[in-house]
Amino acid sequence: MYKYDQYDQQMVDNRVEEFRDQVKRRLSGQITEDQFKPLRLMNGLYLQLHAYMLRVAIPYGTLDSRQMRMLAHIARKYDRDYGHFTTRQNLQFNWIKLEDTPDILAELATVEMHAIQTSGNCIRNISSDQYAGAAADEVADPRVWAELLRQWSTFHPEFSYLPRKFKIAVIASGEDRAAMRLHDIGIQLVERDGVLGGKIFVGGGMGRTPMIAHEIRDFVTADDLLSYVEACLRVYNRYGRRDNIYKARIKILLHEIGADAYREQVEQEFAHVKALGIDPPKAEFDRIAAMFAPPAFEADAPTELDRSDPDFALWLDQNVKPHKQAGYAIVNISLKPTGGIPGDATSAQIDLMADLAERYSFDELRITHAQNVVLPHVRSADLHAIWQRLDEAGLAPANLDLISDIIACPGLDYCSLANARSIPLAQKITERYSDPAKQRDIGELKLKISGCINACGHHHAGHIGILGVDKKGTENYQLLLGGSGAEDVSLGKITGPGFDEDGVVDAIERVTDKYLVVREDGERFIDTYRRVGMAPFKEAIYG
Amino acid sequence: MKLLTGNDLPTGDVIWWTGSGWSRHIEDAGDVADRGEAIGRAEESVQHVTGPYVIDAKITADGPRPAHIKDRIRALGPTVRPDLTLKPADPEAGSWVI
Ligand code: HEM
Ligand code: SF4
Numbered sequence: 001m002y003k004y005d006q007y008d009q010q011m012v013d014n015r016v017e018e019f020r021d022q023v024k025r026r027l028s029g030q031i032t033e034d035q036f037k038p039l040r041l042m043n044g045l046y047l048q049l050h051a052y053m054l055r056v057a058i059p060y061g062t063l064d065s066r067q068m069r070m071l072a073h074i075a076r077k078y079d080r081d082y083g084h085f086t087t088r089q090n091l092q093f094n095w096i097k098l099e100d101t102p103d104i105l106a107e108l109a110t111v112e113m114h115a116i117q118t119s120g121n122c123i124r125n126i127s128s129d130q131y132a133g134a135a136a137d138e139v140a141d142p143r144v145w146a147e148l149l150r151q152w153s154t155f156h157p158e159f160s161y162l163p164r165k166f167k168i169a170v171i172a173s174g175e176d177r178a179a180m181r182l183h184d185i186g187i188q189l190v191e192r193d194g195v196l197g198g199k200i201f202v203g204g205g206m207g208r209t210p211m212i213a214h215e216i217r218d219f220v221t222a223d224d225l226l227s228y229v230e231a232c233l234r235v236y237n238r239y240g241r242r243d244n245i246y247k248a249r250i251k252i253l254l255h256e257i258g259a260d261a262y263r264e265q266v267e268q269e270f271a272h273v274k275a276l277g278i279d280p281p282k283a284e285f286d287r288i289a290a291m292f293a294p295p296a297f298e299a300d301a302p303t304e305l306d307r308s309d310p311d312f313a314l315w316l317d318q319n320v321k322p323h324k325q326a327g328y329a330i331v332n333i334s335l336k337p338t339g340g341i342p343g344d345a346t347s348a349q350i351d352l353m354a355d356l357a358e359r360y361s362f363d364e365l366r367i368t369h370a371q372n373v374v375l376p377h378v379r380s381a382d383l384h385a386i387w388q389r390l391d392e393a394g395l396a397p398a399n400l401d402l403i404s405d406i407i408a409c410p411g412l413d414y415c416s417l418a419n420a421r422s423i424p425l426a427q428k429i430t431e432r433y434s435d436p437a438k439q440r441d442i443g444e445l446k447l448k449i450s451g452c453i454n455a456c457g458h459h460h461a462g463h464i465g466i467l468g469v470d471k472k473g474t475e476n477y478q479l480l481l482g483g484s485g486a487e488d489v490s491l492g493k494i495t496g497p498g499f500d501e502d503g504v505v506d507a508i509e510r511v512t513d514k515y516l517v518v519r520e521d522g523e524r525f526i527d528t529y530r531r532v533g534m535a536p537f538k539e540a541i542y543g
Numbered sequence: 544m545k546l547l548t549g550n551d552l553p554t555g556d557v558i559w560w561t562g563s564g565w566s567r568h569i570e571d572a573g574d575v576a577d578r579g580e581a582i583g584r585a586e587e588s589v590q591h592v593t594g595p596y597v598i599d600a601k602i603t604a605d606g607p608r609p610a611h612i613k614d615r616i617r618a619l620g621p622t623v624r625p626d627l628t629l630k631p632a633d634p635e636a637g638s639w640v641i
Contacts, residue, residue: 027553029590047594049617051555080627095627099553341623412613413621421616423623473611 001062001364002147002291004112011155012109015116019043020102027099044115045101049416052096055118056108060128060146060170061089061367063113068354068365070111072347078104083350085335085343087407087458088167089127089367090118094414116154121162123153123233127169129177130366133292134376136324139191141292142172145198145225148280148288152226159233163240164248166233167205170198179369179485181213182206182461184250185232189222196222202232202262203254206455210491211251214259216266224270226279231269235262294325295362301327301379312387314436315398320383329383331361331375332368333390334397334405338430341423342408343371345395352393356386369458369485370407370446372400402439403447403512404430407458411451411468412475418451420468420475421501425449428505433512442512444524446484461485463526464511465492466504477504481511481537482529495538507541514540544574546607547583548614549595557617558592565591568629569618570606605639615640 004012019039026036040046044055056071071091075083078100079093086092096104108114117124126146133141149168153159159166169180172189180186186201197219204213220228239257241247247256254262280288303326307313321330333353336342345353353373357365360382366374378386390396399405406429409415411422426449433439448462452469459465465480476498483492499507512525514537519528529537546569547560558565559572560582566572575582575597583595599610609615620628622637630636 027590033587033593047550047555049613050557050620051550095555097554412616413623416613418613421622423621427623475612 001064002059002143002288009109009112012112012114012116015043015114016102016105016109019105023098023102038120040098040101041119042116043101043105044118045096045098046119047416048094049412049414049418051094052098052101053414054093054096054101054104054115055086056091056093056113056115057118057125058090058113058367059150060126060132060143061130061369062128062132062143063365063367064363065354065358065365067111067113068350068357070108070113072350072354074104074107075350076347082344082346084341084410085345085367085371085373087369087371087409087456088125089130089369090125091367092410094410119165121165122160123149123156123162123166123168126150126153127167127178127183127369129171129173130368130374131177131321131330131376132172132366133294134323134328134330135173135175136322137175138172138189138324140172140189140196140222141289142170142187142189144285144289144292145187145189145222146170147292148226148285149229151288152230152278159237162233162237163242164245164250166236166250168229174487176485176487176489177368179458179461179489180204181489182210182458182485183213185229186213187225187229190219192219198222198225198228200228200232203251203259205249205251206458206460207249208246208453208455209249209252209255210455210460211255212489212491213251214254214262216259216263223279224274227273227276228266228270230278231266231273234269234273235265239265295364295377297325297328297377298379301325302381303327305380305383309384311391311398312384315387315396316383318398318402318440319396319400323377325377327380329378329380331378331383331386332400333373333375333395334399335372335395336399336405336430337394337397338404338434339427340430342406342426345373349393349395352389352395356389360386370405372405398436399439401444401446403433403442403445404439406430406447406449407462408449409451409457411449411457415451415456417454418468419470420451420477422449422451422457422466422468425466425468425477425501425504428501429508432505432509442516442525444526445512446526447508448483458485459483460491461489462492463524463529464508469498471498475501477501479504479507479511479541481534482526484526488526493534495534495541497542510540511537544600544602544607545576545579545597546572546600546609547575547579547595547597548572548617549583549586549592552590552593559618560586569609572600572607608639612640
């Protein structure tokens, strides 16, 4: 895990004091809300439906137990005893007081955390694979490059006022667990003839105009990666539409000029940038890489497991993934109990996850874009003990990637931009499918809900997606089928007219019932949909 | 009727204009008729409120009820956490919103 050096710490501490002064001036009336708003947003503080909301950055979703405990502490002391884990691997507090915010940021800074670049038209928190450093199928630890990009992008003067916010994801496996191609820039590290490099994808994103990123370079050596990304950003910064917020994202630039024209510009720029020598010297790169060195695994950790407890065995099969090191496993903690709020965890649960990470997972935790938490390096021999502790705390639903493992944005219960509520739908769907056997029969099914077109809940990328819209002042829900955020990336299509809250839950049940009838052996829902198309489902839904 | 609402500056709490000041409870809200925007601007300049805006509402037996669901949720609190609303003891509070 990356540790701050003295410069990092000084920058964050300075920012806290600067913001303390800004808040003081706002509260005393020296500056107006119009003057203050951009300043608070630069520190992750939004004004939402009920209160101020603070978005805390968790770079590439990695944190240690000390940091996790700090999040619990803040939830307890300054908020209402819970936090919300988001699809960008961050954490949001929903009930923050402006007057407390400088103290909160100061407390976060004591554990190397902040809320910088969680808002605004800058390069946002870099996301990555939650299994980084643990997955058997990766060619390198993608967080080394994510961290390099983080250092390069933080306070980058040229890219602090881009036409629009900018999101970068880095992965290093063929399996895409980070929705890489739905980012402004997606980087997949690959190895070619023994050389490490990256495939570069540009121009993905959801929101009002969903698009899948284009492959812009099929290989750039790892040594040139930063220069190449800088070139990608420069071209966007030069030509991105600043005149129209709906056309300002890089995906629109690529759509308008075409991927080939964009690529040409980037290649020209890359030639200039390369000469500037911004890629890190080897010593600095090695310093960063060393912080992500694998933990001290036991070479001969026992591999056998006692599966005699059937509930434990179910959880093992659903939520525990193979680790690159024999005798170890990756534990996925589902924050999706039946009837629960996806991504919410109480202070006590956050503390418990911190304790388990400290004791059993080399002090590391990860946040996933599916709003779950991961213990990345767990000895197989400890799985049963961990499961028992999780189960007692309501943290052991055995539903990873099943229909109840729903991604949902906060929707109209918290968000001031929303058209409809998202969370009650997630609750009703999990209740409708509360039978675990039925869920497992249906198998992998990614259901994603957004409360408006901004698509924070990734509805475009759901095998089943739901989009809340406003229909003459009442909540209405559009159903989409066929999206995927994984390596088989695709965008969902709307089935037809929308539904009310209960109507959409019924419609989903008709979809899964139909699937169970028409699927062939070994097919997931998305495979069946791709084979048979929309028509049979449409008929099942609308008759 | 028209109500004036916004958020309290230091705490962020949702607040309602009563006619002479601000309350956290919509029950205390008073009709601002066509004076809402002027009051909002004045209050903003003396630091009481951020983002003031005027909404449509009607009077019911339970007091003023905003026309739009968004403002009913603001008046109550999140419908998915009754314990965090202004009516934590009322399990039916959520139905007030819809
Ligand atoms: C409650 C405060 C929030 C506000 C005001 C907000 C606002 C927005 C807006 C305006 C966009 C669209 C930007 C664009 O793509 O052009 C957006 C996108 C997005 N938001 Fe949020 N959001 C909020 C909360 C969340 C939460 C809680 C999550 C995670 C659960 C989230 C995850 C995302 C993601 C992943 C996108 C990107 C969609 C894409 O790829 O284009 N946001 N948000
Ligand atoms: S999708 Fe819309 S409703 Fe949901 S969090 Fe994003 S902005 Fe709010």
